[in-house]
Amino acid sequence: MSRQAPAPHEDAAHAALRRVRREGRWWRVQAWHARRVWRWALLVAATLFLLLVAFRAPLANWFWNEPQIEQLLDRGDRALAAGHLSAVDGNGAREWYQAALALDGDRPQAREGLARTGQAALAQARRALQADDLDGAQRGLELARELQVPQRDADAVADALRVRQQSGAGFGVLLGRAEAALQAQRLDGSDDSALPLFQQVLALAPNHLRALEGREDALTELLLQARSAAAQGDVARAAPLVRRARVFDAGHVDLPATEAALNSALERRLQLGQQALKARRWDTAANHFKAVIAARPDEPMAQQGLLQVGDAWLTEANRLAGDFRFAEAEQMLGRAEATGVSARALQGARQSLNQARQAEKALATPRAPRARREQELKELLQRFELAQAQGRFLTPPGNSAYDALRAAQALAPQDARVHDAARQLLPASRNCFEDRLRENRVQAAGACLGAWQALSPEDGAAAAARQRLAQRWLAVGSERLGRGDVAFARAALQAATELGSNPASPEHLALEQRLQDVEGLR
Structure with a gap:
C-alpha cells in the first residue's frame, strides 16, 4: 500500500516550522554570548574604577608635575646649547636641570643634563686655557668639579692651569709677601694675611717646601690662639679660628686637640646657661646661649634655651603689664623679641600690654552706674561666648574671646561670671589646638596655640x-x-x-x- 505524498501546503508549513526553530536557537545563542560579554565588560569597568580610586594621588601628581618638569628640561637643553652653563639669576643650564631634579629626583634626563653641563664646563675651561684666559679657565674648572666630572679629566685641566699660572711673573713676590705677613703675625682675616697668601702659592706649586712650612707655622699659631680663647670661655672667638684652620688644612696635627678644647668650652657654656635658666637669671642665661649660638649656629640645646629665656621674658612682660609698669614691660618685650620668640607669642604679649593700658584707663575714669556696668558686662560676656564658639580665641585683635575677657576683667574683676569665663578659655584653647592640628589647619592651630600661651605662659x-x-x-x-x-x-x-x-x-x-x-x- 503506497504512502500518499504530502500536500504542498503541508510542506510549506513544515519548512516554516523548521526555520522558526533554527532562528530561535540562533537568538538564544546570541543572547547567551551577549550576556557573557556584558559580564566581562562590567568586571573590567569595576577594576578600572578601583585602580583610579587607589592611585588617584600618584596620577594627579604625575599629570600636575609632568608638563612643568618637561618645560624645565627643555629650558636646560636650550641654555646648554647656547653655552649658558650656570648663572646667578638662575637661567643657567645647571639651575634648570637642578630644578627639574628637585621636582622629580628619579628623572634620568635631569641627571644626564647635569653630566653634559659638567662636560661642557670642562670644555670651556680648556678653550679658556688655550686663549690665555686663566680666570675663565679657573671658573670653568670649578663648575666642572661641582658637577662631578671624572676626576682624571678635571685633574688634567687643573695641572695645565697650575703650570700656566706658575709660569707667570710674581711667584717669588707672592711667597715673600706670605712670609712677611707670618713674621708680622697677620695670620688670617684679609687677602693680604699669611694663610691666604700661602694658599695661593700652594695652588700654583702644591709641593713647594717653603710654602708648606710657612702654612704649617701659621696654622700652629692660629690653633694656639683658638685653644687660648676656648680656655677663657670665649667660644665666639675660638670657633671661627678653628673653622678657618680646617679650611686651610683639615689634617693639621693640632686640629683634633683644638676641636676637643672648643667642644669642652661649648659644653661648659651650655651647662652655665642651663644653671642660670634654673636660677631664673635670664640675662646670664641668654648671654651663655648667645655665645654658643655664635660659635655653633645649629646647636639645638642653645636655641631651645634661648627660646625658654624669651618665653620667660614674655611672662615677665605680662606680669609687669598687669602691675601697670608699662615701660618695663616694653623693655622685656624687646628682649624677648631679640631671642627669636615666635611672632604669635609676641603678638599675644603685646595685646596683653594694650589690654592692661585700657584697664588702667578704665580704673582711672569714674565708675559707671551699676545698671550700665551690668549691661556692659553682659555684652562683653556674650561677645566672649560668641568668639569662643567661632574659634576666635586670640585673633582678630579687638574682636577675640581673649580681648572680651580682658575687658570684662577690667570692668568687673571680682565677678564670678568673669572668673568662670577665664577658667573656660584655657582648656577651650587647648582643645581648639588639638582639633585644628588633627585637621591639618596649621594656621588656625597657631592662633589657638597663641591663645593658650597668652593665657598660661608657664x-x-x-x-x-x-x-x-x-x-x-x-x-x-x-x-x-x-x-x-x-x-x-x-x-x-x-x-x-x-x-x-x-x-x-x-x-x-x-x-x-x-x-x-x-x-x-x-
Whole structure:
C-alpha cells in the first residue's frame, strides 16, 4: 500500500516550522554570548574604577608635575646649547636641570643634563686655557668639579692651569709677601694675611717646601690662639679660628686637640646657661646661649634655651603689664623679641600690654552706674561666648574671646561670671589646638596655640605643642611644594622656624634644600 505524498501546503508549513526553530536557537545563542560579554565588560569597568580610586594621588601628581618638569628640561637643553652653563639669576643650564631634579629626583634626563653641563664646563675651561684666559679657565674648572666630572679629566685641566699660572711673573713676590705677613703675625682675616697668601702659592706649586712650612707655622699659631680663647670661655672667638684652620688644612696635627678644647668650652657654656635658666637669671642665661649660638649656629640645646629665656621674658612682660609698669614691660618685650620668640607669642604679649593700658584707663575714669556696668558686662560676656564658639580665641585683635575677657576683667574683676569665663578659655584653647592640628589647619592651630600661651605662659605642655605644630608646618609645606605651591612652602618653612623648629633636623633641611633648588630658577 503506497504512502500518499504530502500536500504542498503541508510542506510549506513544515519548512516554516523548521526555520522558526533554527532562528530561535540562533537568538538564544546570541543572547547567551551577549550576556557573557556584558559580564566581562562590567568586571573590567569595576577594576578600572578601583585602580583610579587607589592611585588617584600618584596620577594627579604625575599629570600636575609632568608638563612643568618637561618645560624645565627643555629650558636646560636650550641654555646648554647656547653655552649658558650656570648663572646667578638662575637661567643657567645647571639651575634648570637642578630644578627639574628637585621636582622629580628619579628623572634620568635631569641627571644626564647635569653630566653634559659638567662636560661642557670642562670644555670651556680648556678653550679658556688655550686663549690665555686663566680666570675663565679657573671658573670653568670649578663648575666642572661641582658637577662631578671624572676626576682624571678635571685633574688634567687643573695641572695645565697650575703650570700656566706658575709660569707667570710674581711667584717669588707672592711667597715673600706670605712670609712677611707670618713674621708680622697677620695670620688670617684679609687677602693680604699669611694663610691666604700661602694658599695661593700652594695652588700654583702644591709641593713647594717653603710654602708648606710657612702654612704649617701659621696654622700652629692660629690653633694656639683658638685653644687660648676656648680656655677663657670665649667660644665666639675660638670657633671661627678653628673653622678657618680646617679650611686651610683639615689634617693639621693640632686640629683634633683644638676641636676637643672648643667642644669642652661649648659644653661648659651650655651647662652655665642651663644653671642660670634654673636660677631664673635670664640675662646670664641668654648671654651663655648667645655665645654658643655664635660659635655653633645649629646647636639645638642653645636655641631651645634661648627660646625658654624669651618665653620667660614674655611672662615677665605680662606680669609687669598687669602691675601697670608699662615701660618695663616694653623693655622685656624687646628682649624677648631679640631671642627669636615666635611672632604669635609676641603678638599675644603685646595685646596683653594694650589690654592692661585700657584697664588702667578704665580704673582711672569714674565708675559707671551699676545698671550700665551690668549691661556692659553682659555684652562683653556674650561677645566672649560668641568668639569662643567661632574659634576666635586670640585673633582678630579687638574682636577675640581673649580681648572680651580682658575687658570684662577690667570692668568687673571680682565677678564670678568673669572668673568662670577665664577658667573656660584655657582648656577651650587647648582643645581648639588639638582639633585644628588633627585637621591639618596649621594656621588656625597657631592662633589657638597663641591663645593658650597668652593665657598660661608657664605651661610646659605649650612648648611641646609648639614643636608639634612646627613639624606639621614642615610636613604640609613639603606636600604643597610637591604640588607646585612654592609660596606656601616658603611660608611654611618660615612659620616652622618661628615656632622653634630645629634647623638641623632632616625635615627642615629637606624642605629648605628643595626650596633653594626650585627658587634657583626664579
